[in-house]
Amino acid sequence: MESARPNPSINYLVQNMNLSRREFSKSLLLAGLGTVAGQWPTRAARAAEPSIKAGTGFIDVHTHIGTYTDPKKNLTSEGLIEWMDENQIEKSCVLPLTSPESTKYLQTTESVLAAAKDHPDRLVPFCSVDPRTTHAGSVKALVGMIQGWVDQGAKGFGEHKVGLNFDDPLMMRVYEACQEVGIPLLFHIDTIRGKDVPGLKRLENALKTFPELNFIGHGPGWWASISGGLTPKELGGYPKDKVKPGGAIDDLMSRYPNIYGDLSAGSGANSISRDLEFGTEFLIRRQDRILFGTDYLAPGQNVPQFELFEKLELPAEVRAKINRENAIKLLKLT
Template identity: 60%
Template structure:
């Protein structure tokens, strides 16, 4: 007899198989005909909280807005948030907010733009000027701030200055957290200071450090832990205590968090069903996105699927 935990670990191994190659490894093209698709049709169309366009680390891997739309059509994704990247630690090829806003203007029914600003640029900028700068982006259509992926401590005074402006303007912050960008420690004390200081600002967690913190025994915020998840992780603790912290399931880190221990992962998603948003971090043609298979294997209740696949993003971003 195989135990329930071993059964779920076997499922996890299959779900993680798609992550063994490079992030940019090629995969067969999915075709529009439902009978030819490589993924199962979800209970409701996805809204993707985390995508990019342009170039990331390779000049040969360019994803135009039209390419993103094509991939969305092939994977039952109705709308997608497109995130700029403006900090030198975030990417080799910067992706300014203007690129994202232009893409959203081209596909207004499909793409949801965010804006971003490196806090180090705000060092000599007054609070009023920074607020007006973000208000302008919001007037141009930005629904949030991010990807906030900066080589500073998460609670650095310059970072806190930007959070204050985002709270004032009403822009949710989607952040990356690890040992290099949005730096913190096990237990996430820097993040907790920020979410406690700005209770009216919605924070959306992403990245290896954030998702490693699903487990109570995490020792480093820079990797992809394996094995069973220990109870008492910082994510559960923070979500229990603070109503303004959410999680974005995107990238290898998000998939690893719920697939490394499928039993815990499923229970976590059901327990935190009001705080988790589907995301892919799709950013290059041919990229494998293992979240589709992982979520399919979990067989979540339909009401939970609807919240995670789209409902929570609609709520957080106030989408009509």
């Protein structure tokens, strides 16, 4: 592993680089992240500079707080922020889990909003409600609930991880409500939650029905679909073979401007690491709609994204977009 190089000072950048204001700001971002040509900051580089300068760290679009499956591993908001500091993450989106299929221990929107209120400069709250909730049956009722949470600071809806077909009528009501409120929706797809078929035809139905809603893709079913030729079994797993032509993700991204990808979890890392050459080309090709994420949800959890991106050779401007710029634009962060 290559050791971290010293960061250039602001004076050096000003005196020796003929940059526009935007290019200068981006150079500062990359310097603050310890980035050198073709490389994301190493773990050693991140650990060596634990303090985060405003406007320089990663923005993680996918984390959780509370208990997921193991009651002995409860992640507090303070524990999340400590981990963020160790990994140069400036802000994290915190996602509730409100469907019985999503977790053993539900994580409410109210708990996420409270954590973000305590740490407004670090945590970005999302909101969520199971579409089968009795009092959220109509689109009007859903709009009222979601708008109330947005008024309290919620920037997105999710994690939408529900044991229904992706385009079930109850699910479509949620999408309609989010489109009306005007926030993006981060979803999970596999063969159990947000269920779809190879080719992601149910997702496509939602994309074309609600063109003003920005969807953010996550989960095994989404990321396995970077490859063509999937079997139903592979849609719910982590294929390790080389990517085959005809993947649904590229196809959908080429035809629908309202679909994004969240690189979090083992599924996100696997989609790139299974075929590094294709993965690198994919990230460059879809650089405007890929978001950095980890799905960090328990103390001591291994996060493969950092090690993976130390291996990848990507242009600096692509890294900057994935690291933070795309999230700032999509979530309207200031």
